[in-house]
Amino acid sequence: MVLSSIRASRRSGGDLLAQAEAADAELLQQFPDARFATAVLAELDLDTGVLRYLNAGHPPPLVMREGRIVETLTAGRRMPLGIPDPQAAYGEVTLRPGDRLVLYTDGVTEARDAAGEQFGTRRLAELTERHSATGVPLPEGLRRLAHAVLGHQDGPAADDLTLLLVEWSASAAQRTVPSTSRENPEAG
Template sequence: MGEALLGSLLDRAHVMPPRLVGPLVAQEIHAVGGSEIAIFLQDYDQVHLQPLKGEGLVGERVLIDASLAGRAFATDTPVEEQVPDGSVRMYLPMLDGSDRIGVLSLSLPGVNDVDRRLAQRLAGLVADLIVTKSGYTDTFAQTRTAQPMSVSAQLLRRALPPLTMTNPDVELAGALEPAYQVGGDSFDYAMNGHVLHFGVFDAMGHGLGAAAVATVVIAAYRHGRQIGLELPALYAAMDQVVAEAFPDRFATAQIGRLDTERGELTWINAGHPAPLWVRDGKVIGELTGTVTRPVGFGGAVAGPMSVRLEPGDRLLVFTDGVIEERLKGGEQFGEARLRQILEQIGAERLPTAETVRRLSHALKAARYGRTSDDASLLLVEYKGPPKDDELATDIPETSTGHFNRQRSAS
Protein backbone atom coordinates (compact mmCIF):
# COMPACT_ATOMS: atom_id res chain seq x y z
CA MET A 1 0.00 0.00 0.00
CA GLY A 2 2.88 2.33 0.71
CA GLU A 3 3.93 2.16 -2.92
CA ALA A 4 0.33 2.44 -4.09
CA LEU A 5 -0.46 5.48 -1.94
CA LEU A 6 2.78 7.42 -2.24
CA GLY A 7 3.37 6.25 -5.82
CA SER A 8 -0.03 7.45 -6.95
CA LEU A 9 0.66 10.94 -5.65
CA LEU A 10 4.20 10.99 -7.03
CA ASP A 11 3.06 9.82 -10.46
CA ARG A 12 0.65 12.75 -10.71
CA ALA A 13 2.77 15.32 -8.91
CA HIS A 14 4.37 16.94 -11.97
CA VAL A 15 1.03 17.70 -13.65
CA MET A 16 -1.11 18.15 -10.54
CA PRO A 17 -2.62 21.66 -10.52
CA PRO A 18 -2.15 23.47 -7.20
CA ARG A 19 -5.89 23.63 -6.54
CA LEU A 20 -6.03 19.81 -6.46
CA VAL A 21 -3.14 19.12 -4.10
CA GLY A 22 -5.36 19.05 -1.02
CA PRO A 23 -8.34 17.23 -2.59
CA LEU A 24 -6.17 14.55 -4.23
CA VAL A 25 -4.27 13.92 -1.00
CA ALA A 26 -7.61 13.55 0.79
CA GLN A 27 -8.87 11.26 -1.95
CA GLU A 28 -5.89 8.93 -1.67
CA ILE A 29 -6.09 8.78 2.13
CA HIS A 30 -9.84 8.08 1.98
CA ALA A 31 -9.15 5.26 -0.47
CA VAL A 32 -7.02 3.44 2.10
CA GLY A 33 -9.36 3.88 5.05
CA GLY A 34 -8.39 7.28 6.44
CA SER A 35 -10.92 9.96 7.35
CA GLU A 36 -11.21 13.50 8.71
CA ILE A 37 -8.23 14.69 6.67
CA ALA A 38 -6.93 18.17 7.40
CA ILE A 39 -3.92 20.05 6.05
CA PHE A 40 -2.78 22.94 8.24
CA LEU A 41 -0.28 25.61 7.15
CA GLN A 42 1.45 27.96 9.56
CA ASP A 43 0.53 31.61 9.27
CA TYR A 44 3.33 34.10 8.65
CA ASP A 45 3.70 35.21 12.25
CA GLN A 46 3.65 31.57 13.46
CA VAL A 47 0.78 32.05 15.89
CA HIS A 48 -1.93 29.98 14.18
CA LEU A 49 -2.26 26.96 11.93
CA GLN A 50 -4.58 27.78 9.04
CA PRO A 51 -6.61 24.98 7.36
CA LEU A 52 -6.27 24.41 3.63
CA LYS A 53 -9.71 24.38 2.04
CA GLY A 54 -10.86 21.90 -0.59
CA GLU A 55 -13.06 18.92 -1.29
CA GLY A 56 -12.49 16.12 1.21
CA LEU A 57 -10.65 18.37 3.67
CA VAL A 58 -11.80 19.48 7.12
CA GLY A 59 -10.29 21.65 9.85
CA GLU A 60 -10.59 24.98 11.62
CA ARG A 61 -7.99 27.58 12.48
CA VAL A 62 -6.14 26.65 15.69
CA LEU A 63 -3.54 28.24 17.94
CA ILE A 64 -0.11 26.65 17.75
CA ASP A 65 0.31 27.01 21.50
CA ALA A 66 -3.08 25.52 22.40
CA SER A 67 -3.79 22.55 20.13
CA LEU A 68 -2.60 19.03 19.38
CA ALA A 69 -1.86 20.05 15.81
CA GLY A 70 0.18 22.91 17.22
CA ARG A 71 2.09 20.56 19.49
CA ALA A 72 3.06 18.42 16.50
CA PHE A 73 4.15 21.56 14.66
CA ALA A 74 6.14 23.00 17.57
CA THR A 75 7.93 19.76 18.44
CA ASP A 76 8.38 18.37 14.90
CA THR A 77 7.00 15.14 16.37
CA PRO A 78 3.83 13.19 15.50
CA VAL A 79 1.04 13.41 18.06
CA GLU A 80 -1.74 10.85 18.46
CA GLU A 81 -5.15 11.19 20.08
CA GLN A 82 -7.45 8.29 20.99
CA VAL A 83 -10.94 9.21 19.78
CA PRO A 84 -14.02 7.99 21.74
CA ASP A 85 -15.20 5.88 18.79
CA GLY A 86 -11.98 3.85 19.07
CA SER A 87 -10.16 5.39 16.14
CA VAL A 88 -6.83 7.20 16.36
CA ARG A 89 -6.36 10.80 15.30
CA MET A 90 -2.85 11.50 14.01
CA TYR A 91 -1.17 14.91 13.74
CA LEU A 92 1.94 14.73 11.57
CA PRO A 93 4.42 17.60 11.12
CA MET A 94 4.93 18.45 7.45
CA LEU A 95 8.61 19.16 6.88
CA ASP A 96 10.22 20.17 3.62
CA GLY A 97 13.73 19.11 4.46
CA SER A 98 13.76 20.77 7.86
CA ASP A 99 11.55 23.76 7.04
CA ARG A 100 8.29 23.61 8.97
CA ILE A 101 5.38 23.85 6.53
CA GLY A 102 2.47 22.78 8.70
CA VAL A 103 0.63 19.68 9.90
CA LEU A 104 -1.22 16.83 8.19
CA SER A 105 -4.02 15.35 10.30
CA LEU A 106 -6.06 12.20 9.68
CA SER A 107 -7.96 9.49 11.53
CA LEU A 108 -7.48 5.72 11.23
CA PRO A 109 -9.36 2.81 12.83
CA GLY A 110 -6.06 1.71 14.39
CA VAL A 111 -2.34 2.19 13.87
CA ASN A 112 0.91 0.32 14.30
CA ASP A 113 4.52 1.32 13.68
CA VAL A 114 4.29 0.60 9.96
CA ASP A 115 1.28 2.91 9.67
CA ARG A 116 3.14 5.59 11.59
CA ARG A 117 6.16 5.35 9.32
CA LEU A 118 4.01 5.53 6.20
CA ALA A 119 1.98 8.45 7.58
CA GLN A 120 5.17 10.41 8.28
CA ARG A 121 6.41 9.78 4.75
CA LEU A 122 3.06 10.89 3.41
CA ALA A 123 3.28 14.11 5.45
CA GLY A 124 6.74 14.74 3.98
CA LEU A 125 5.44 14.21 0.46
CA VAL A 126 2.53 16.61 1.05
CA ALA A 127 5.00 19.22 2.33
CA ASP A 128 7.11 18.77 -0.82
CA LEU A 129 4.03 19.13 -3.05
CA ILE A 130 2.98 22.35 -1.31
CA VAL A 131 6.45 23.90 -1.53
CA THR A 132 6.88 22.87 -5.18
CA LYS A 133 3.47 24.12 -6.25
CA SER A 134 3.73 27.36 -4.24
CA GLY A 135 5.83 28.86 -7.03
CA TYR A 136 2.86 28.64 -9.39
CA THR A 137 -0.05 29.75 -7.25
CA ASP A 138 -1.28 32.11 -4.54
CA THR A 139 -3.43 29.39 -2.95
CA PHE A 140 -1.03 28.41 -0.20
CA ALA A 141 0.13 31.96 0.50
CA GLN A 142 -3.50 33.02 0.87
CA THR A 143 -4.09 30.19 3.31
CA ARG A 144 -1.08 31.27 5.38
CA THR A 145 -2.03 34.96 5.43
CA ALA A 146 -3.93 35.67 8.63
CA GLN A 147 -4.03 39.48 8.26
CA PRO A 148 -3.28 42.09 5.58
CA MET A 149 0.35 42.16 4.45
CA SER A 150 2.18 45.30 3.32
CA VAL A 151 3.81 45.55 -0.11
CA SER A 152 7.23 45.84 1.54
CA ALA A 153 6.65 42.61 3.47
CA GLN A 154 5.55 40.89 0.25
CA LEU A 155 8.75 42.01 -1.47
CA LEU A 156 10.99 40.78 1.34
CA ARG A 157 9.19 37.47 1.83
CA ARG A 158 9.88 36.58 -1.79
CA ALA A 159 13.60 37.18 -1.26
CA LEU A 160 14.00 35.15 1.94
CA PRO A 161 15.27 31.58 2.16
CA PRO A 162 13.30 29.05 4.27
CA LEU A 163 13.02 30.27 7.86
CA THR A 164 14.60 27.10 9.23
CA MET A 165 17.33 24.63 8.27
CA THR A 166 18.57 21.52 10.05
CA ASN A 167 21.29 19.04 9.19
CA PRO A 168 23.67 16.87 11.24
CA ASP A 169 26.25 19.69 11.45
CA VAL A 170 24.21 22.80 12.13
CA GLU A 171 20.73 24.15 12.87
CA LEU A 172 19.45 27.58 11.97
CA ALA A 173 16.19 29.51 12.34
CA GLY A 174 15.13 33.09 11.73
CA ALA A 175 12.16 35.33 12.39
CA LEU A 176 11.13 38.77 11.13
CA GLU A 177 8.83 41.07 13.10
CA PRO A 178 6.36 42.54 12.48
CA ALA A 179 5.67 39.59 10.20
CA TYR A 180 3.04 41.31 8.08
CA GLN A 181 4.57 44.79 8.00
CA VAL A 182 8.34 44.22 7.96
CA GLY A 183 10.17 46.78 5.85
CA GLY A 184 13.96 46.67 5.96
CA ASP A 185 15.15 43.63 7.91
CA SER A 186 16.20 40.46 6.13
CA PHE A 187 18.57 37.51 6.31
CA ASP A 188 20.09 34.87 4.08
CA TYR A 189 22.18 31.72 4.39
CA ALA A 190 23.64 28.81 2.46
CA MET A 191 25.26 25.53 3.43
CA ASN A 192 28.09 24.97 0.95
CA GLY A 193 30.02 21.80 1.66
CA HIS A 194 30.93 21.92 5.34
CA VAL A 195 30.69 25.71 5.60
CA LEU A 196 27.59 27.61 6.70
CA HIS A 197 27.39 31.13 5.24
CA PHE A 198 24.92 33.55 6.83
CA GLY A 199 24.03 37.22 6.84
CA VAL A 200 21.56 39.45 8.70
CA PHE A 201 20.71 42.87 7.25
CA ASP A 202 18.83 45.99 8.33
CA ALA A 203 18.19 48.57 5.62
CA MET A 204 17.83 52.22 6.57
CA GLY A 205 14.28 53.50 6.94
CA HIS A 206 10.92 51.82 6.70
CA GLY A 207 8.42 50.70 4.12
CA LEU A 208 8.90 50.00 0.46
CA GLY A 209 12.08 52.03 0.07
CA ALA A 210 13.82 50.08 2.83
CA ALA A 211 12.55 46.80 1.40
CA ALA A 212 14.00 47.68 -2.00
CA VAL A 213 17.40 48.31 -0.42
CA ALA A 214 17.14 45.06 1.56
CA THR A 215 16.44 42.98 -1.55
CA VAL A 216 19.45 44.51 -3.32
CA VAL A 217 21.60 43.79 -0.25
CA ILE A 218 20.50 40.14 -0.32
CA ALA A 219 21.23 39.92 -4.04
CA ALA A 220 24.69 41.46 -3.61
CA TYR A 221 25.44 39.13 -0.70
CA ARG A 222 24.35 36.05 -2.65
CA HIS A 223 26.29 37.09 -5.72
CA GLY A 224 29.51 37.61 -3.79
CA ARG A 225 29.03 34.42 -1.83
CA GLN A 226 28.33 32.33 -4.93
CA ILE A 227 31.43 33.55 -6.78
CA GLY A 228 33.54 32.62 -3.78
CA LEU A 229 34.53 36.00 -2.29
CA GLU A 230 36.13 35.93 1.15
CA LEU A 231 34.36 37.97 3.82
CA PRO A 232 36.38 41.23 3.43
CA ALA A 233 35.93 41.21 -0.36
CA LEU A 234 32.27 40.25 0.04
CA TYR A 235 31.69 43.19 2.38
CA ALA A 236 33.44 45.55 -0.07
CA ALA A 237 31.34 44.28 -2.99
CA MET A 238 28.08 44.76 -1.06
CA ASP A 239 29.22 48.21 0.04
CA GLN A 240 29.89 49.23 -3.55
CA VAL A 241 26.60 47.87 -4.91
CA VAL A 242 24.49 49.69 -2.32
CA ALA A 243 26.49 52.92 -2.66
CA GLU A 244 25.97 52.93 -6.44
CA ALA A 245 22.32 51.85 -6.44
CA PHE A 246 21.14 53.95 -3.47
CA PRO A 247 23.48 56.95 -2.94
CA ASP A 248 21.42 58.29 -0.05
CA ARG A 249 20.80 55.00 1.79
CA PHE A 250 22.70 52.33 3.69
CA ALA A 251 22.17 49.02 5.48
CA THR A 252 23.76 47.52 8.56
CA ALA A 253 24.96 43.96 8.16
CA GLN A 254 26.36 40.98 9.99
CA ILE A 255 27.96 38.42 7.70
CA GLY A 256 29.61 35.23 8.86
CA ARG A 257 31.00 31.82 7.98
CA LEU A 258 30.99 28.76 10.21
CA ASP A 259 33.43 26.00 9.29
CA THR A 260 31.72 22.95 10.78
CA GLU A 261 34.82 20.76 10.45
CA ARG A 262 36.78 22.97 12.86
CA GLY A 263 34.00 24.84 14.62
CA GLU A 264 35.62 28.11 13.52
CA LEU A 265 33.28 31.08 13.20
CA THR A 266 34.47 34.10 11.23
CA TRP A 267 32.39 37.26 10.91
CA ILE A 268 32.26 40.93 9.99
CA ASN A 269 30.03 43.31 11.91
CA ALA A 270 28.91 46.30 9.85
CA GLY A 271 26.90 48.31 12.35
CA HIS A 272 24.89 45.62 14.16
CA PRO A 273 24.55 44.95 17.89
CA ALA A 274 27.05 42.31 19.02
CA PRO A 275 25.62 38.77 18.65
CA LEU A 276 25.04 36.79 21.84
CA TRP A 277 27.02 33.59 22.43
CA VAL A 278 24.96 30.89 24.18
CA ARG A 279 26.16 27.65 25.78
CA ASP A 280 23.97 25.20 27.72
CA GLY A 281 21.12 27.70 27.63
CA LYS A 282 23.18 30.51 29.19
CA VAL A 283 24.58 33.62 27.55
CA ILE A 284 28.35 33.31 28.02
CA GLY A 285 29.30 36.47 26.18
CA GLU A 286 29.06 38.61 23.08
CA LEU A 287 30.91 38.43 19.80
CA THR A 288 32.62 41.75 20.25
CA GLY A 289 35.36 43.31 18.16
CA THR A 290 35.81 45.96 15.51
CA VAL A 291 32.56 47.29 14.10
CA THR A 292 32.92 48.66 10.60
CA ARG A 293 30.63 51.06 8.76
CA PRO A 294 27.30 49.90 7.33
CA VAL A 295 27.28 48.94 3.65
CA GLY A 296 26.46 51.80 1.32
CA PHE A 297 28.84 54.56 2.46
CA GLY A 298 31.50 53.35 0.05
CA GLY A 299 35.20 52.71 0.42
CA ALA A 300 35.33 51.06 3.85
CA VAL A 301 37.69 48.19 4.56
CA ALA A 302 36.54 45.49 6.99
CA GLY A 303 38.66 43.07 8.97
CA PRO A 304 37.10 39.75 9.96
CA MET A 305 37.08 38.39 13.51
CA SER A 306 36.95 34.75 14.56
CA VAL A 307 36.26 32.43 17.50
CA ARG A 308 36.16 28.67 18.00
CA LEU A 309 32.75 27.24 18.92
CA GLU A 310 32.08 24.08 20.88
CA PRO A 311 29.45 21.54 19.80
CA GLY A 312 26.07 22.71 21.10
CA ASP A 313 27.02 26.41 21.13
CA ARG A 314 24.46 28.82 19.76
CA LEU A 315 24.78 32.28 18.28
CA LEU A 316 21.91 34.79 18.34
CA VAL A 317 22.22 37.55 15.73
CA PHE A 318 19.62 40.31 16.02
CA THR A 319 18.83 43.74 14.65
CA ASP A 320 18.67 46.89 16.73
CA GLY A 321 14.87 46.95 16.69
CA VAL A 322 14.88 44.09 19.20
CA ILE A 323 16.60 46.07 21.96
CA GLU A 324 16.02 49.72 21.06
CA GLU A 325 12.21 49.69 21.21
CA ARG A 326 10.88 52.19 23.73
CA LEU A 327 8.39 50.91 26.28
CA LYS A 328 5.37 52.87 27.46
CA GLY A 329 7.32 54.88 30.02
CA GLY A 330 10.03 55.77 27.51
CA GLU A 331 12.50 53.19 28.84
CA GLN A 332 14.45 51.27 26.24
CA PHE A 333 13.78 47.52 26.06
CA GLY A 334 17.49 46.82 26.32
CA GLU A 335 19.84 43.89 25.96
CA ALA A 336 19.43 42.78 29.58
CA ARG A 337 15.80 41.89 28.95
CA LEU A 338 16.75 40.09 25.75
CA ARG A 339 19.32 37.99 27.63
CA GLN A 340 16.84 37.16 30.38
CA ILE A 341 14.13 35.99 28.00
CA LEU A 342 16.64 34.10 25.84
CA GLU A 343 17.92 32.19 28.87
CA GLN A 344 14.41 31.43 30.12
CA ILE A 345 13.47 29.88 26.79
CA GLY A 346 16.91 28.33 26.31
CA ALA A 347 16.50 26.40 29.56
CA GLU A 348 13.89 24.25 27.82
CA ARG A 349 16.52 23.01 25.32
CA LEU A 350 14.14 23.33 22.38
CA PRO A 351 15.23 23.00 18.74
CA THR A 352 16.34 26.26 17.14
CA ALA A 353 13.12 26.69 15.13
CA GLU A 354 10.88 26.50 18.19
CA THR A 355 13.32 28.54 20.29
CA VAL A 356 13.18 31.38 17.75
CA ARG A 357 9.39 31.18 17.41
CA ARG A 358 8.89 31.42 21.16
CA LEU A 359 11.62 34.02 21.60
CA SER A 360 10.11 36.24 18.93
CA HIS A 361 6.66 36.05 20.54
CA ALA A 362 8.01 36.50 24.05
CA LEU A 363 9.98 39.59 23.03
CA LYS A 364 6.94 41.06 21.34
CA ALA A 365 4.82 40.41 24.43
CA ALA A 366 7.50 41.95 26.69
CA ARG A 367 7.43 45.05 24.48
CA TYR A 368 3.63 45.11 24.90
CA GLY A 369 3.23 44.47 21.20
CA ARG A 370 5.19 47.57 20.22
CA THR A 371 7.16 47.19 16.98
CA SER A 372 7.90 50.71 15.75
CA ASP A 373 11.00 49.27 14.05
CA ASP A 374 11.68 45.89 12.48
CA ALA A 375 12.94 43.39 15.05
CA SER A 376 14.60 40.32 13.59
CA LEU A 377 16.41 37.26 14.91
CA LEU A 378 18.69 34.58 13.49
CA LEU A 379 19.74 31.71 15.74
CA VAL A 380 22.58 29.40 14.64
CA GLU A 381 23.57 26.22 16.50
CA TYR A 382 26.84 24.41 15.84
CA LYS A 383 26.10 20.71 16.42
CA GLY A 384 29.60 19.38 15.86
CA PRO A 385 32.03 18.18 13.18
CA PRO A 386 30.52 16.38 10.17
CA LYS A 387 29.89 12.65 10.55
CA ASP A 388 29.12 11.84 6.93
CA ASP A 389 30.58 8.33 7.16
CA GLU A 390 28.34 7.48 10.11
CA LEU A 391 25.07 8.32 8.40
CA ALA A 392 23.10 5.13 7.88
CA THR A 393 20.17 4.37 5.64
CA ASP A 394 16.99 3.31 7.40
CA ILE A 395 15.76 -0.03 6.05
CA PRO A 396 11.95 -0.13 6.02
CA GLU A 397 10.18 -3.00 7.68
CA THR A 398 8.13 -5.37 5.55
CA SER A 399 5.34 -6.06 8.01
CA THR A 400 1.90 -4.69 7.30
CA GLY A 401 -0.24 -2.09 8.95
CA HIS A 402 -3.81 -0.83 8.73
CA PHE A 403 -3.18 1.02 5.46
CA ASN A 404 -1.94 -2.22 3.87
CA ARG A 405 -4.84 -4.26 5.19
CA GLN A 406 -7.34 -1.68 3.97
CA ARG A 407 -5.80 -1.58 0.51
CA SER A 408 -5.84 -5.39 0.30
CA ALA A 409 -9.44 -5.52 1.44
CA SER A 410 -10.49 -2.96 -1.12
Protein backbone atom coordinates in the same frame (compact mmCIF):
# COMPACT_ATOMS: atom_id res chain seq x y z
CA MET B 1 19.81 44.02 -4.25
CA VAL B 2 22.18 43.82 -1.26
CA LEU B 3 21.62 40.08 -0.85
CA SER B 4 22.13 39.50 -4.56
CA SER B 5 25.43 41.37 -4.60
CA ILE B 6 26.66 39.47 -1.53
CA ARG B 7 25.63 36.11 -3.02
CA ALA B 8 27.23 36.90 -6.37
CA SER B 9 30.48 37.84 -4.65
CA ARG B 10 30.41 34.71 -2.50
CA ARG B 11 29.69 32.46 -5.49
CA SER B 12 32.63 33.97 -7.37
CA GLY B 13 34.93 33.16 -4.44
CA GLY B 14 34.84 36.46 -2.57
CA ASP B 15 35.54 36.37 1.16
CA LEU B 16 33.45 38.30 3.68
CA LEU B 17 35.34 41.55 3.06
CA ALA B 18 34.82 41.23 -0.70
CA GLN B 19 31.14 40.45 -0.15
CA ALA B 20 30.72 43.60 1.95
CA GLU B 21 32.58 45.63 -0.66
CA ALA B 22 30.27 44.26 -3.38
CA ALA B 23 27.27 45.38 -1.34
CA ASP B 24 28.88 48.80 -0.81
CA ALA B 25 29.44 49.21 -4.56
CA GLU B 26 25.90 48.13 -5.45
CA LEU B 27 24.29 50.46 -2.92
CA LEU B 28 26.45 53.39 -4.04
CA GLN B 29 25.62 52.71 -7.68
CA GLN B 30 21.87 52.42 -7.07
CA PHE B 31 21.57 55.12 -4.42
CA PRO B 32 24.21 57.83 -4.74
CA ASP B 33 22.38 59.74 -1.98
CA ALA B 34 24.18 57.62 0.67
CA ARG B 35 21.61 55.00 1.63
CA PHE B 36 22.84 52.03 3.61
CA ALA B 37 21.90 48.59 4.95
CA THR B 38 22.96 46.86 8.14
CA ALA B 39 24.00 43.23 8.30
CA VAL B 40 26.11 40.58 9.95
CA LEU B 41 28.07 38.54 7.43
CA ALA B 42 29.46 35.30 8.80
CA GLU B 43 30.98 32.02 7.75
CA LEU B 44 31.28 28.98 9.97
CA ASP B 45 33.79 26.23 9.33
CA LEU B 46 31.65 23.20 10.12
CA ASP B 47 34.70 21.01 10.75
CA THR B 48 36.51 23.28 13.24
CA GLY B 49 33.82 25.58 14.63
CA VAL B 50 35.74 28.70 13.60
CA LEU B 51 33.28 31.52 12.99
CA ARG B 52 34.58 34.48 11.00
CA TYR B 53 32.28 37.49 10.85
CA LEU B 54 31.80 41.13 9.92
CA ASN B 55 29.27 43.26 11.75
CA ALA B 56 28.03 46.11 9.57
CA GLY B 57 25.88 48.10 11.97
CA HIS B 58 24.01 45.48 13.99
CA PRO B 59 24.17 44.91 17.75
CA PRO B 60 26.92 42.42 18.60
CA PRO B 61 25.88 38.75 18.42
CA LEU B 62 25.88 36.71 21.62
CA VAL B 63 27.47 33.29 22.15
CA MET B 64 25.64 30.82 24.39
CA ARG B 65 27.53 27.86 25.84
CA GLU B 66 25.99 25.24 28.10
CA GLY B 67 22.86 27.34 28.50
CA ARG B 68 24.61 30.61 29.47
CA ILE B 69 25.56 33.67 27.45
CA VAL B 70 29.36 33.59 27.67
CA GLU B 71 30.53 36.09 25.09
CA THR B 72 29.49 39.17 23.15
CA LEU B 73 31.08 39.31 19.69
CA THR B 74 32.32 42.90 19.58
CA ALA B 75 35.12 42.47 17.02
CA GLY B 76 34.66 42.60 13.26
CA ARG B 77 32.86 45.96 13.31
CA ARG B 78 32.62 47.98 10.13
CA MET B 79 30.46 50.74 8.76
CA PRO B 80 26.99 49.76 7.49
CA LEU B 81 26.90 48.39 3.96
CA GLY B 82 26.85 51.20 1.42
CA ILE B 83 29.48 53.18 3.35
CA PRO B 84 32.89 51.88 2.25
CA ASP B 85 35.12 51.00 5.19
CA PRO B 86 38.78 50.43 4.25
CA GLN B 87 39.58 49.72 7.93
CA ALA B 88 37.19 46.75 8.09
CA ALA B 89 38.62 43.55 9.55
CA TYR B 90 37.19 40.18 10.50
CA GLY B 91 36.15 39.12 13.92
CA GLU B 92 36.81 35.49 14.73
CA VAL B 93 35.76 33.09 17.46
CA THR B 94 35.99 29.33 17.83
CA LEU B 95 32.71 27.75 18.80
CA ARG B 96 32.46 24.55 20.78
CA PRO B 97 30.02 21.79 19.82
CA GLY B 98 26.59 22.75 21.17
CA ASP B 99 27.31 26.49 21.22
CA ARG B 100 24.54 28.76 20.03
CA LEU B 101 24.67 32.17 18.40
CA VAL B 102 22.03 34.80 19.10
CA LEU B 103 21.82 37.35 16.30
CA TYR B 104 19.30 40.19 16.44
CA THR B 105 18.55 43.63 15.12
CA ASP B 106 18.38 46.74 17.27
CA GLY B 107 14.60 46.74 16.83
CA VAL B 108 14.53 43.81 19.26
CA THR B 109 16.50 45.43 22.07
CA GLU B 110 15.03 48.89 21.46
CA ALA B 111 11.39 47.72 21.50
CA ARG B 112 9.63 49.85 24.13
CA ASP B 113 6.75 49.14 26.45
CA ALA B 114 4.02 51.67 27.34
CA ALA B 115 6.31 53.25 29.97
CA GLY B 116 9.12 53.67 27.42
CA GLU B 117 11.35 50.92 28.86
CA GLN B 118 13.43 49.15 26.25
CA PHE B 119 13.40 45.37 25.93
CA GLY B 120 17.19 45.47 26.22
CA THR B 121 20.07 43.08 25.68
CA ARG B 122 20.02 41.86 29.28
CA ARG B 123 16.37 40.76 29.01
CA LEU B 124 17.09 39.11 25.64
CA ALA B 125 20.02 37.18 27.16
CA GLU B 126 18.05 36.16 30.26
CA LEU B 127 15.09 34.89 28.24
CA THR B 128 17.36 33.04 25.83
CA GLU B 129 19.05 31.33 28.77
CA ARG B 130 15.69 30.54 30.41
CA HIS B 131 14.28 28.96 27.24
CA SER B 132 17.47 26.96 26.77
CA ALA B 133 17.21 25.64 30.34
CA THR B 134 13.72 24.28 29.66
CA GLY B 135 15.11 22.11 26.88
CA VAL B 136 12.66 23.33 24.26
CA PRO B 137 13.80 22.86 20.66
CA LEU B 138 15.62 25.82 19.15
CA PRO B 139 12.70 26.88 16.89
CA GLU B 140 10.36 26.92 19.90
CA GLY B 141 12.84 28.96 21.91
CA LEU B 142 13.05 31.43 19.04
CA ARG B 143 9.25 31.60 18.81
CA ARG B 144 9.03 32.32 22.53
CA LEU B 145 11.66 35.07 22.29
CA ALA B 146 9.79 36.70 19.42
CA HIS B 147 6.52 36.59 21.37
CA ALA B 148 8.25 38.10 24.41
CA VAL B 149 9.50 41.04 22.32
CA LEU B 150 6.10 41.55 20.71
CA GLY B 151 4.39 41.27 24.10
CA HIS B 152 6.75 43.86 25.59
CA GLN B 153 6.25 46.32 22.79
CA ASP B 154 3.50 48.92 23.01
CA GLY B 155 1.94 49.25 19.57
CA PRO B 156 3.43 48.53 16.17
CA ALA B 157 7.16 48.05 15.72
CA ALA B 158 9.14 51.26 15.33
CA ASP B 159 12.00 49.33 13.67
CA ASP B 160 12.56 45.91 12.15
CA LEU B 161 12.50 43.01 14.60
CA THR B 162 14.76 40.17 13.51
CA LEU B 163 15.98 37.28 15.66
CA LEU B 164 18.14 34.35 14.59
CA LEU B 165 19.34 31.47 16.77
CA VAL B 166 21.98 29.13 15.39
CA GLU B 167 23.33 26.00 17.08
CA TRP B 168 26.60 24.38 16.00
CA SER B 169 26.43 20.68 16.78
CA ALA B 170 26.06 17.34 15.05
CA SER B 171 22.70 16.76 16.72
CA ALA B 172 21.40 20.16 15.55
CA ALA B 173 22.49 19.33 12.01
CA GLN B 174 20.72 15.97 12.20
CA ARG B 175 17.52 17.64 13.42
CA THR B 176 17.49 19.96 10.39
CA VAL B 177 17.92 17.26 7.74
CA PRO B 178 14.85 15.18 6.94
CA SER B 179 15.20 11.47 7.42
CA THR B 180 15.91 9.56 4.22
CA SER B 181 14.67 6.26 5.55
CA ARG B 182 11.13 5.43 4.68
CA GLU B 183 9.24 3.19 7.00
CA ASN B 184 7.16 0.67 5.17
CA PRO B 185 4.72 -1.08 7.49
CA GLU B 186 3.96 -3.69 4.84
CA ALA B 187 7.58 -4.75 4.46
CA GLY B 188 8.28 -7.71 6.42
